[in-house]
Amino acid sequence: MPDILRPEDKQAIISAADSLIEEAIDFLQGMLRIPSINPPGVAYPECASYIGERLAALGYQVEYITLSAAENAELAPYGEGLPRTNVLGRLPGPQSSPVIHFNGHMDVVPVGMDWSTPPFGGEVRAGRVYGRGAADMKGGIAAQVYAVEAIRRAGLQLQGTVEQSGVVDEESTGNRNAGMGLLVERGLISSERTDYVVITEPLNIDNICLGHRGAIWGEIQTIGRQSHGSTPAQGVNALEHMAGFIDEVTGQLAPRLRQRQNHYPVVPATANAASLSFNVIQGGTNVNSVPDSCCVAFDRRLVTSESLADARQELWDILERRVQTIPDFRYEYKERYAAAPTWVSAETPLVQSFASAIQHILGRAPGYVCSPGTDDQRFVVQNAGIEQCIIYGPGEITQAHIVDESLAIADLLVSIKIMALATAELLGVQRHA
Numbered sequence: 001m002p003d004i005l006r007p008e009d010k011q012a013i014i015s016a017a018d019s020l021i022e023e024a025i026d027f028l029q030g031m032l033r034i035p036s037i038n039p040p041g042v043a044y045p046e047c048a049s050y051i052g053e054r055l056a057a058l059g060y061q062v063e064y065i066t067l068s069a070a071e072n073a074e075l076a077p078y079g080e081g082l083p084r085t086n087v088l089g090r091l092p093g094p095q096s097s098p099v100i101h102f103n104g105h106m107d108v109v110p111v112g113m114d115w116s117t118p119p120f121g122g123e124v125r126a127g128r129v130y131g132r133g134a135a136d137m138k139g140g141i142a143a144q145v146y147a148v149e150a151i152r153r154a155g156l157q158l159q160g161t162v163e164q165s166g167v168v169d170e171e172s173t174g175n176r177n178a179g180m181g182l183l184v185e186r187g188l189i190s191s192e193r194t195d196y197v198v199i200t201e202p203l204n205i206d207n208i209c210l211g212h213r214g215a216i217w218g219e220i221q222t223i224g225r226q227s228h229g230s231t232p233a234q235g236v237n238a239l240e241h242m243a244g245f246i247d248e249v250t251g252q253l254a255p256r257l258r259q260r261q262n263h264y265p266v267v268p269a270t271a272n273a274a275s276l277s278f279n280v281i282q283g284g285t286n287v288n289s290v291p292d293s294c295c296v297a298f299d300r301r302l303v304t305s306e307s308l309a310d311a312r313q314e315l316w317d318i319l320e321r322r323v324q325t326i327p328d329f330r331y332e333y334k335e336r337y338a339a340a341p342t343w344v345s346a347e348t349p350l351v352q353s354f355a356s357a358i359q360h361i362l363g364r365a366p367g368y369v370c371s372p373g374t375d376d377q378r379f380v381v382q383n384a385g386i387e388q389c390i391i392y393g394p395g396e397i398t399q400a401h402i403v404d405e406s407l408a409i410a411d412l413l414v415s416i417k418i419m420a421l422a423t424a425e426l427l428g429v430q431r432h433a
């Protein structure tokens, strides 16, 4: 792909970014003041309108993607029936292609206690913007919108088409969902109409994230038989069966998983190995009855070289062996969420444009990293079949989901410049006469 950006165009874009940073901060602060907390998913229509109005003011064609009550119930089962609204802005260029789609999720996780600043205040202190979602990832949405503005205000016209979306329910995952999953299901993002997708999650300004690990969230129940606590031999103790199973997994499977390292560096590095963690346990009703049921919820994380099928089989093998060897061992296995690992090639125009923009602004080559958790990239790559989809955005991953979450304004500005240069190169620009 030719480098069509002239040095003076690059410089004009960088200068334009410098002069619009206050406007980008103001846009971000407005978003931070809308408490779009998920779960359950409140203030989504308000947040979508706020973004949509800004996009319309900047000249985008704006559409809102909403759900019927039935779709809402199916796609957002934990959403308490609250309305789900996504926003999509489109800025057509003189050529119908290429199309670059920038995406961010509008939902934020609950705030917790002990904030030193109002979590929905958007305060600026010592060069950082504070608030839930500043890093994860309303900062990314502000950056994606103002990166495109930097190109336009440099007096350049993009030749291809830009799309910007703000979606719901990234934080609550789902095999399907009411946000990015829905946009893909409705064909609004598809391999026929979309060339490049950039999801602006925070993985640090010098990293290009090419994928994420996989996950299985499931429940295992052991099934026993009640008896009086004074005659336990008459019953089958589901809790003790579960204890034995947990012991085998933590003692034998978990150490094997820790040996499985991700082939590509995960940010943070502490998430580099495969893992399985039991995070909820329920069993028994009263002290003098042998429990007939015990249930655990587990969180299995897969490195990119693992498959969902193998990860499941590994657990099923342990369970089935126990059925064969332990009298009265019975179980049920259920999954609530499963996402295969995702990884895309670095040898694409999208990645190379971002790499050269990072080199230009920061003076170094990017890190190619893997996200520890799953994110909306899975819908784009696995369901829409779009290979050219990366995660790049401002903010440190360590800021996500913490008390006093914040975003460095310097990082916001750098990411705007990098996204602007990459976009200008990918879509091509023409100087206004």
Ligand SMILES: [Zn+2]
Pocket (backbone or CB within 6 Å): 105, 136, 137, 170, 201, 202
């Ligand atoms: Zn996020």
